[in-house]
Amino acid sequence: MRIVCLVKNNQPLGATIKRHEITGDITVARVIHGGLADRSGLLYAGDKLVEVNGVSVDGLEPEQVINILALSQGTIMFKLIPVSDRPVSNQTTLYVRAMADYWPLQDPAIPCADAGLPFKKGEILQIVDQNDALWWQARKLSDLSACAGLIPSNHLLKRKQREFWWSQPFQPHLCLKLQNYLLSRANQQSCYARCPSSCCSTFAAPYEEVVRYQRHPGDRNRLIVLVGPAGVGVNELRRRLIASNPREFQSAVPHTTRVQKSYEMNGREYHYVSKETFENMVYSHRMLEYGEYKGYMYGTSIDAVRTVLDEGKICVIDLEPHGIQIARTHELKPYIIFIKPSSISCMRQTRKNARIITDYYVNMKFKEEDLQEMEDSAKKMEAQFGQFFDQVIVNDNLQEASAQLLSAVHHAQDEPQWVPAVWICSDTQT
Numbered sequence: 001m002r003i004v005c006l007v008k009n010n011q012p013l014g015a016t017i018k019r020h021e022i023t024g025d026i027t028v029a030r031v032i033h034g035g036l037a038d039r040s041g042l043l044y045a046g047d048k049l050v051e052v053n054g055v056s057v058d059g060l061e062p063e064q065v066i067n068i069l070a071l072s073q074g075t076i077m078f079k080l081i082p083v084s085d086r087p088v089s090n091q092t093t094l095y096v097r098a099m100a101d102y103w104p105l106q107d108p109a110i111p112c113a114d115a116g117l118p119f120k121k122g123e124i125l126q127i128v129d130q131n132d133a134l135w136w137q138a139r140k141l142s143d144l145s146a147c148a149g150l151i152p153s154n155h156l157l158k159r160k161q162r163e164f165w166w167s168q169p170f171q172p173h174l175c176l177k178l179q180n181y182l183l184s185r186a187n188q189q190s191c192y193a194r195c196p197s198s199c200c201s202t203f204a205a206p207y208e209e210v211v212r213y214q215r216h217p218g219d220r221n222r223l224i225v226l227v228g229p230a231g232v233g234v235n236e237l238r239r240r241l242i243a244s245n246p247r248e249f250q251s252a253v254p255h256t257t258r259v260q261k262s263y264e265m266n267g268r269e270y271h272y273v274s275k276e277t278f279e280n281m282v283y284s285h286r287m288l289e290y291g292e293y294k295g296y297m298y299g300t301s302i303d304a305v306r307t308v309l310d311e312g313k314i315c316v317i318d319l320e321p322h323g324i325q326i327a328r329t330h331e332l333k334p335y336i337i338f339i340k341p342s343s344i345s346c347m348r349q350t351r352k353n354a355r356i357i358t359d360y361y362v363n364m365k366f367k368e369e370d371l372q373e374m375e376d377s378a379k380k381m382e383a384q385f386g387q388f389f390d391q392v393i394v395n396d397n398l399q400e401a402s403a404q405l406l407s408a409v410h411h412a413q414d415e416p417q418w419v420p421a422v423w424i425c426s427d428t429q430t
């Protein structure tokens, strides 16, 4: 038997308790890393509680013991039987990117909601304890000095996603996308990204292991991918970036099956290929995205991106969000920048003289519904793909957005970044 005294001082105890399934004893279920109990070094997972502040826990429910603990101020005295085999901590710290949001206060299954760590998709988490198959302990990268919190394990979060998915009304999944090889993404016909499992990624891993990556000056540049709703200014920003220094920045030359015009040069405006060649490229997964317009195929190939990168330049392309997963490879190491519209009231001012290309009109003024559609589409993109965005630029003032883009592109090449561990650890492409 051991007596343990902890001074609470309005902070949580930093431990959870449970009833042992076989013996019915109240035991310490887990000690939260960095919390009061952990820092004291006096409480361990598996310790059997006998008394709390002189009250026997025999026959009490865990909730009743928690109530006693919650009401205690100042010093808490535990009488306990120490666990015979203290867990040896041989865990390696792991960093992951959250691919889903998590709100502990809305999760009835969490052992202690107050000990939960809420997070949003895209946030980097430091996993400090995976001893429990269902509940891991983690900190946010943005607050590593804080005490850890409980998060659902990979397995558990996946199960939750699956349950949530089944509880939703059926919605047919369309992998149809708009495109911009010709005039505009807004006037496109059918266009497709290769549809990997990610496109139907309802059950994709909820956490992605990441590592810190610093590109060496001799390495290839990272591919820069711009994503945004039609009309937001992706093309304008890309054009301005390339025009600012064409020796440094370049776009990938698309492929097409349409006939070359007299003033065009093969490999400059497009790579002109036969339908058969184009289809072969699609089937051999060499297209990042492709589409059909007026009976001809258009697409951006991985080879075209590689050509730019091999010249030592920074390749800047725009992709529909469904194409992000295809571009996310060990070879291309894409840095994804989301171009976000500013508020509708701001756009009414800034887009007064701007022109949009629609299904029927080229160079048409933005109407109120175009701005609304842009805002709605941006929200959907963020909700579905926000976890992949390395940077978000609000395109309000064009000059400022261009300057931010330039700085983001250099940041991507020169500063250390969190990237998927498989890009670095594996020799194979992912």
Ligand SMILES: Nc1ncnc2c1ncn2[C@@H]1O[C@H](COP(=O)(O)OP(=O)(O)OP(=O)(O)O)[C@@H](O)[C@H]1O
Residues within 6 Å of the ligand: 180, 183, 184, 185, 186, 187, 228, 229, 230, 231, 232, 233, 234, 235, 236, 237, 350, 351, 354, 355, 356, 357, 395, 396, 397, 398, 401
């Ligand atoms: N910040 C801005 N302020 C004012 N006008 C802008 C701004 N950003 C873009 N524009 C203008 O808005 C129009 C649409 O931009 P852009 O063609 O780049 O859109 P997009 O995102 O590429 O969409 P799409 O592929 O449908 O054309 C263009 O006339 C462009 O000059």
